Amino acid sequence: MQKLLLFIDKVSTLTGQLFAWLIVALTFLITWEVFSRYMLDNPHPWAFDVMSMLYGSLFMMAGAYTLSKNGHVRGDVLYGFFPPRLQAGLDLALYILFFVPGVFALAWAGYTFAAESWAINEHSNITADGPPVYPFKTIIPIAGAILLAQGLVEIVRCIVCLKMGQWPSRSEDVEEVDVEKLKEMVHVKDEDIAKLDELVVAHPRGSK
Numbered sequence: 001m002q003k004l005l006l007f008i009d010k011v012s013t014l015t016g017q018l019f020a021w022l023i024v025a026l027t028f029l030i031t032w033e034v035f036s037r038y039m040l041d042n043p044h045p046w047a048f049d050v051m052s053m054l055y056g057s058l059f060m061m062a063g064a065y066t067l068s069k070n071g072h073v074r075g076d077v078l079y080g081f082f083p084p085r086l087q088a089g090l091d092l093a094l095y096i097l098f099f100v101p102g103v104f105a106l107a108w109a110g111y112t113f114a115a116e117s118w119a120i121n122e123h124s125n126i127t128a129d130g131p132p133v134y135p136f137k138t139i140i141p142i143a144g145a146i147l148l149a150q151g152l153v154e155i156v157r158c159i160v161c162l163k164m165g166q167w168p169s170r171s172e173d174v175e176e177v178d179v180e181k182l183k184e185m186v187h188v189k190d191e192d193i194a195k196l197d198e199l200v201v202a203h204p205r206g207s208k
Contacts, residue, residue, distance in 0.1 A: 001156070001160075002169070005153050005157065005168065006169075006170075006171050008149055008150060009068045009150075009153065009170060009171045010171060011146070011149075012064035012065050012067070012146060012150045013068055013171065015064065015065060015146060016062045016064065016066070016068075018061075019057060019061035019062065020062070022054050022055075022057060022058040023058060026054045026055060026058070029047065029050065029051060029054070030051060033047040033051075045127035045128065045130075046124075046129075046130060046131045048127075049124045049126055049127065049130055049131050050131055053131070053133075053136040056136060057136060057139045060139055060140065060143035061142075061146070063146075063147045064143070064146040064147045064149070067147065067150045067151065067154065068150050068153070068171070069170065070170065084161050084165060084167055085161065085162055085165055087161070087167075088157075088158040088159075088161035088162045088167070089158075091154070091158050092155060092158035095151060095154060096155070099151050100151060100152075100155075103144055103148045104144075104148060106143075106144040107140075107141050107144030107145050107147075107148055108144075109140075110137070110141035110143075111140075111141040113137050113140060114134065114137040114141055117133055117134035117138075118134045118138075121134070122134050
């Protein structure tokens, strides 16, 4: 079971990391459009639509990746103090009551939107001769399906935690800076930082 959970985690992670490269394409596109518009006096009417589609695709396809790393925003003021079983019980209830119905509706409606868009060869109507919209709308059901699969994994994790009393492991990925570990690596102690603070206070910049 754990291997299956980690496999789906890996699929979500690889998908998120792959679509993360869209931010590079988006950066280059914005840079080129600004240069072309103001330096060459040659704006492209389709640029705004494409930028929105790139960012929307990045945002939607990162959902399952973020969920697999337990990185979505939540109110941790009280949640973080709860024992694992209580955390798992709350998460399980929220997944069943809100997450699964909502994401299933997203995937189902997205499939309908995408099918209709392909059927009519839909293009953006914001500008004349706008870019095609159907590839972007196809992202909606795909993102919903991957997010739903990852959500089912999280439900299984909640059940495992309720039985075992602790959360099962997740695949490792980029983490925020651990200040304590960083201080150990560079051999810096709290006392050294305190002395440095005292020197800064005693001799502020610009004083003689």
